[in-house]
Amino acid sequence: MPMKKRRLSHLPPTAVPITSNDLLAGLRSSKETLEQFRIALASYFGISGDACRLASSGRTALYCLFQGLKARRPARTQVVMPAYTCPAVARVVVDLELQPIFVDLVPETMCYEPDGLEAVVGEQTLAVVLVHPFGIPLAVGETIALAHEADAVVIEDAAQAMGARWDGQPVGTRGDFGLFSLGPGKPISTGGGGITVANDAQATAVLDSGWTHLPEPSNLVSVTAWMRQAAFQLAFQPRGFWAATKMGLHRVGNHESSWGYTVQGLTAMQAGVGLALLPRLDAINAQRRRKARKLQEALGRSPNLRSIFVAEKAEPIFLRYPLLAASEEERESLYEALWAAGMGVGRLYEKSLPAIYKPGTQASFPGAETIARRLLTLPTHHNVTGDDIINVKVVASA
DSSP, rough: OOOOOOSSSSOOSSOOOOHHHHHHHHHTHHHHHHHHHHHHHHHHTTTGGGGGGESHHHHHHHHHHHHHHHHHOOOOOOEEEESSSSSSHHHHHHHTTTEEEEOETTTTEEEHHHHHHHHSSSEEEEEEEEEGGGGOOOOOOHHHHHHTTTOOEEEEEOOTOOTTTETTTTTTTTEEEEEEOSSSSSOOOOOOOOOESSSSHHHHHHHHTTTTTTTOOOOOHHHHHHHHHHHHHHHTSHHHHOOOOOHTGGGGGGGGGGOOOOOOOOOHHHHHHHHGGGGHHHHHHHHHHHHHHHHHHHHOTTTTTOOOOOOOEEEEOOOOEEEEEESSSHHHHHHHHHTTOOOOOOOOOOOOOOHHHSSSSHHHHOOHHHHHHHEEEEEEEETHHHHHHHHHHHHHOO
């Protein structure tokens, strides 16, 4: 079966079906829109209205959360996190003069290596970060029990998983705190933005402390953020992304300079876009799941690719469809063939966090290194067509 290559068109790795009416909702927003969005989010997550906070990015939301935790537990200086995840998460920890403690992962599940987690959680642990990768919910019970035994908190990083559920409960609402992102290519996007939720009264008090001095964005920042959102919407269309790839703009996120953040609040215009998108989140995620199932069917029992395990209780959203290639060479071969066909495949983070931040230990992280070398992600969004799925089948069968 021949490949059907796209012409002057290239699928982005992720995308959100944002309409002109969604963008107009941002222009019609007011200061009250921020409160309306916050309350709507709390209702969606099934938490109290005062247990949700907004910020200009997921990184800023995490920064504010750690500020609040540091203020309450200044003697604790360590944050436990996966050895493979977004490098910006570790950047926030380092910026606050906390020590990231990396724990290896099991590649087939993306879960913590159990013995590794137990070995590092202790009296210096401020928080344990548990990531739900690609919108796939992970079990959190054992991590919560281990952290709470050491009097530490659990932060569920659901930046890629807003709308995913575990046994019917939204991810981000089982640990002490949940973190979500509204950045480009996330489950819903306002061009930037972050959400933190707390899951009991004590945790809510931490948010009160962390958000006390968060500056409000200026009118100029608000307009700029809306214009950035509009530009992203054009860039995340297949023709727009094709143009972006020709200019090399798709590589921007790989550079350390893109890991920064501005400590300020979400703009009302961004909240307006988010408020328009939120009622459609479940439908958007259902479409992603359908595309993921079709990709899974197309791949069949490919000897070169293996899907990440999804637990029975998990209801994933598949922001991207993750696969592990048989080797790094096989991953690169598949990547090049699918990219040439106009498919927005990704390698995601091409280095483990220990390889970037150089912890002062001689510990090895074979699971994280395996993921960094062999991970391949496929797009699942609304612009993926039947021909794109055929291309995946052709390449995987070659």
